[in-house]
Amino acid sequence: xxxxxxxxxxxxxxxxxxxxxxxxxxxTVNGMVCSFCAQGIEKKMKALSExxxxxxxxxxxxxxxxxxxxxxxxxxxxRKIIKGAGYxxxxxxxxxHPIEHIKSGMDK
Numbered sequence: 001x002x003x004x005x006x007x008x009x010x011x012x013x014x015x016x017x018x019x020x021x022x023x024x025x026x027x028t029v030n031g032m033v034c035s036f037c038a039q040g041i042e043k044k045m046k047a048l049s050e051x052x053x054x055x056x057x058x059x060x061x062x063x064x065x066x067x068x069x070x071x072x073x074x075x076x077x078x079r080k081i082i083k084g085a086g087y088x089x090x091x092x093x094x095x096x097h098p099i100e101h102i103k104s105g106m107d108k
Contacts, residue, residue, distance in 0.1 A: 027063040030088040
């Protein structure tokens, strides 16, 4: 009986891990005002090997970076890239939601 419970518990753990979404970083950026600004930041962020996807929202001055499964991306790296592109990082917030969820406005 102990073995059955152990196997069942292990199965639940694997199910939980497989449904775990990789984090997204929501970055509020000052100075980003045009589509050229957005394209520059998006291109630099997508060039990172850790990046799965990037979304740039000009209206709300938001850059969202989704990290690939199994990889990590430091907030310092994000700050350096955005600062190097000529913009100021106002804040960085970790979100458990993927980019599509954030784009749809459901992550508030």
